[in-house]
Amino acid sequence: MRLIRVCAAALAAALVPLPALAGFPERPLTIIVPAGAGGGGDTTMRFLARELEAVLKQPITIVNQGQGGGVVGLTSLKNAKPDGYTVGLLFPYAGYKASGAADFTLADFTPIANFNGDSSALLVGQNSPFKDLKTALDAIKADPAAYKVHCSGGCGSVWDIPVAGMMLDYGIDVGKVNWIPGQGAANGLTELAAGGVDFQTASLPEAAALTGAGRVRALGVLSPEPVAGFESVPTTKQAIGVAIDGGTWRALGGPAKMSPEAARVWEAAMKQAVESAAFREAMAKAKFGVKWLDTAEVTALMKKHEADTDRVMKALGRAGSN
Structure with a gap:
């Protein structure tokens, strides 16, 4: 008992x-x-x-x-x-x-x-001359020091590491690119829309408000499959022929x-x-x-x-x- x-x-x-x-x-x-x-x-x-x-x-x-x-x-x-x-x-x-x-x-x-x-994406402002990911990567590869990439948060953390890895494998000297730290994706995207930087690393959901308003554009997303809700954004496989899975x-x-x-x-x-x-x-x-x-x-x-x-x-x- x-x-x-x-x-x-x-x-x-x-x-x-x-x-x-x-x-x-x-x-x-x-x-x-x-x-x-x-x-x-x-x-x-x-x-x-x-x-x-x-x-x-x-x-x-x-x-x-x-x-x-x-x-x-x-x-x-x-x-x-x-x-x-x-x-x-x-x-x-x-x-x-x-x-x-x-x-x-x-x-x-x-x-x-x-x-x-979420998957990382590379974005540009509405007035950027780059219309696709391959053209942008080719330009950065030719003259990496000429471009500024906003990291959203501290560089070397959330979104930029996957993008830098993609660039590294593409043959870009990533050490010469100007990586710009910030206080979050919201501030960085505002700066991108204003033309303060050339590129932004962020997720597609974070950029949705500004992409919807036509103020920024996504060149590609580091996802093996199209991202739900953002099917029009090319994957890296579609854009440069290499499937990449990178994000936060x-x-x-x-x-x-x-x-x-x-x-x-x-x-x-x-x-x-x-x-x-x-x-x-x-x-x-x-x-x-x-x-x-x-x-x-x-x-x-x-x-x-x-x-x-x-x-x-x-x-x-x-x-x-x-």
């Missing part, structure tokens, strides 16, 4: 919802977004936070810190108290270390789960050594939020891709990201620079 009571108690405990079992959260939460308002990171995180509030039964404050191309926000996340009450948006970050802008590594964070993935991932994470109990609660809450009809409808309407990866999977992704970035950054001549 004692064994039966013990087993019954264990079963009852297992059926208690994770947030209630852990006693977390008991007060409002904060999510740091290392990007300015209006870009893809900010938009998708606000979609997610809205559903997380419903699951966790606590208000969530979004704090935008896009200064330094996202370095400020990631630094705040890295230095946050590891009690689970402050988490943040993680995205391709390895280029910061290679360029000397910061020294972020997987060891600085507690990966929780991934919720979004967006995950939620905390500082290193975050409370394991809190991390489990966040992961469970994220799964519910990502699977919710409201989140998927919002993402689809804004044309952002939904990509779920659990803690183990996003940890593996971050390790691979660091290795892939190292290759491109060495070609850019930035690895280990100050």
